[in-house]
Amino acid sequence: MIFLEAYNILSRVLHGGAHLKIALSELPAGEHGLTVKLCYAALEHNSYLDLCIAAFAQKTPPAPVRMVLKLALSATLFADMPRPVAASEGVELCKKVKPQAAGFVNAFLRAFDEDRVRIPDGLEGLAVRSNFPLFAVEEISARYGARAEGILLAKSHGVCVRFARNMERYLALPHEDTPFASVKIFERFSRDEGFDRGDYTFQSVGSVAVCSVVEPSHRLLDACAAPGGKSVLLANCCREVVACDLHAHRVKLIESYARRMGVKIEARQADSTLFLPAFEETFDGVLVDAPCSGLGTVAENPDLPLNKTKESVRALTGIQRAILANCARYVRRGGALYYATCSILEEENDGAVSHFLEAHRNFSAEEADCPLPHEKTQHGLQFLPDTAYGAGFYVCKLRRRT
Amino acid sequence: MLRKIVQVGNPVLRQKCTPVTRFDGELCTLLDDMKETLIDAKGAGLAAPQVGVPVRAVVVNVDEGYFEFINPIFVWQKGEQYGAEGCLSVKGKAGNVLRPSKVKIIFQDRAGDKYSLVARDFFARAICHELDHLDGILYTDKADDVRDAED
Numbered sequence: 180m181i182f183l184e185a186y187n188i189l190s191r192v193l194h195g196g197a198h199l200k201i202a203l204s205e206l207p208a209g210e211h212g213l214t215v216k217l218c219y220a221a222l223e224h225n226s227y228l229d230l231c232i233a234a235f236a237q238k239t240p241p242a243p244v245r246m247v248l249k250l251a252l253s254a255t256l257f258a259d260m261p262r263p264v265a266a267s268e269g270v271e272l273c274k275k276v277k278p279q280a281a282g283f284v285n286a287f288l289r290a291f292d293e294d295r296v297r298i299p300d301g302l303e304g305l306a307v308r309s310n311f312p313l314f315a316v317e318e319i320s321a322r323y324g325a326r327a328e329g330i331l332l333a334k335s336h337g338v339c340v341r342f343a344r345n346m347e348r349y350l351a352l353p354h355e356d357t358p359f360a361s362v363k364i365f366e367r368f369s370r371d372e373g374f375d376r377g378d379y380t381f382q383s384v385g386s387v388a389v390c391s392v393v394e395p396s397h398r399l400l401d402a403c404a405a406p407g408g409k410s411v412l413l414a415n416c417c418r419e420v421v422a423c424d425l426h427a428h429r430v431k432l433i434e435s436y437a438r439r440m441g442v443k444i445e446a447r448q449a450d451s452t453l454f455l456p457a458f459e460e461t462f463d464g465v466l467v468d469a470p471c472s473g474l475g476t477v478a479e480n481p482d483l484p485l486n487k488t489k490e491s492v493r494a495l496t497g498i499q500r501a502i503l504a505n506c507a508r509y510v511r512r513g514g515a516l517y518y519a520t521c522s523i524l525e526e527e528n529d530g531a532v533s534h535f536l537e538a539h540r541n542f543s544a545e546e547a548d549c550p551l552p553h554e555k556t557q558h559g560l561q562f563l564p565d566t567a568y569g570a571g572f573y574v575c576k577l578r579r580r581t
Numbered sequence: 582m583l584r585k586i587v588q589v590g591n592p593v594l595r596q597k598c599t600p601v602t603r604f605d606g607e608l609c610t611l612l613d614d615m616k617e618t619l620i621d622a623k624g625a626g627l628a629a630p631q632v633g634v635p636v637r638a639v640v641v642n643v644d645e646g647y648f649e650f651i652n653p654i655f656v657w658q659k660g661e662q663y664g665a666e667g668c669l670s671v672k673g674k675a676g677n678v679l680r681p682s683k684v685k686i687i688f689q690d691r692a693g694d695k696y697s698l699v700a701r702d703f704f705a706r707a708i709c710h711e712l713d714h715l716d717g718i719l720y721t722d723k724a725d726d727v728r729d730a731e732d
Contacts, residue, residue, distance in 0.1 A: 181697070261602065353722065
């Protein structure tokens with residue numbers, strides 16, 4: 180029953196709202212190579228697998244059967260498992276989760292022929308191949324034209340590690356350099372005691388790029404800080420860093436991150452949409468790394484496109500705007516407000532900034548630069564997954580007038 | 582029949598091998614030849630690409646016995662062991678490699694029947710080394726100190 184573990188994870192992610200990385204991290208100790216591989220493959224190709232199922236099933240099978248088929252198809256299409264082996268494992272799993280469908284699963288997997296799966300043309304086809312929701316494909320295509328395909332199909336480059344010290348110990352492992360000397364992307368990287376010592380941390384090159392735009396200052400607020408990667412990095416160049424997060428349990432993550440990396444940060448629980456009088460005009464810099472769709476990090480998180488709709492993104496923009504407007508009040512005269520996301524959607528990026536600037540005439544966008552390849556947008560920098568090592572982030576620097 | 586073991590530099594050692602789909606006489610001949618070649622070379626394992634055939638088949642000869650793994654896949658890998666390895670395709674060299682101490686694989690036999698197996702210690706090391714070959718990986722990619730071997 181080698182698919183059962185993957186089935187349980189997939190079921191929680193597809194139908195229980197769980198996050199893939201968190202669900203995988205809750206597995207009992209030990210490595211779970213096949214489970215991890217199958218879960219990533221099934222989610223990365225979720226739209227394509229739905230198409231495969233539709234092509235060979237008369238009517239839509241119930242959810243458990245669809246998951247069995249997705250796992251068996253992933254195993255054979257993306258994990259080198261021979262079809263007969265995947266079919267017999269699929270049938271075995273089906274007997275456990277939906278016994279009456281075992282015959283159907285068997286017949287399906289034997290009849291399945293990938294050459295007969297027709298991917299539609301145009302943007303709908305790109306949505307299937309990239310696993311992005313159609314509305315996002317349409318937006319990216321309208322904005323970037325022929326480049327859209329590269330942006331949407333960009334793959335993860337590997338495990339991105341930022342070193343605080345002892346980097347040379349790891350450089351014999353196959354890796355790729357990034358524009359940041361202390362950030363390397365490894366093909367494979369197993370966490371060792373160096374992690375607990377704070378020699379390094381796992382941080383996206385996009386997150387480091389956002390930090391590189393933040394100017395050194397005396398007092399910085401990171402308004403949506405958990406798990407704390409940016410706060411910890413910025414503590415190197417800002418004398419005092421206050422890191423807030425909405426959830427108390429996430430504030431603990433910031434504290435343990437800072438402790439592990441040996442930096443001092445003041446972490447506190449706060450809702451950044453609500454005004455704290457004590458913070459008014461007290462920060463040289465305020466970073467709003469807003470909650471967002473995350474559609475810039477799909478290469479790393481294949482579960483992110485699930486249930487993302489135009490409406491769910493619109494609901495987020497309300498929160499983004501509220502946080503930005505509130506946190507602007509914490510910036511002292513002449514100070515800087517930074518707005519960042521890990522999204523590639525205009526509405527969450529320049530859109531949010533435009534909306535902010537219309538209502539805040541005392542702020543203006545300031546030119547920023549960054550060694551990580553990017554596009555200059557109306558107000559900020561857009562890092563795109565095809566050129567920025569798989570990371571689709573956005574950052575904008577806003578200056579408050581003196 | 583003994584087959585020639587290809588040496589590092591030959592591109593066949595660097596390619597991703599294709600799954601075996603036909604369990605026929607040709608496969609049997611390949612496996613018989615690999616066994617003979619492995620025993621002749623006094624090795625612990627041999628992968629099909631090492632005799633120039635880029636398909637997913639390996640043979641292993643260890644204390645636990647002689648094994649043939651067709652289309653092997655890791656189910657999980659646990660623990661760690663650090664120790665010396667050599668390779669029949671990288672003659673005269675040895676190096677230390679970090680490997681899991683225990684692995685579970687599923688595989689097919691030469692008839693196409695499906696099995697699973699848990700291996701420990703050196704057996705696990707041999708399996709990891711041979712399965713890497715099927716993805717174009719050599720132990721020298723992972724070893725931290727490849728040196729000239731004594732024998």
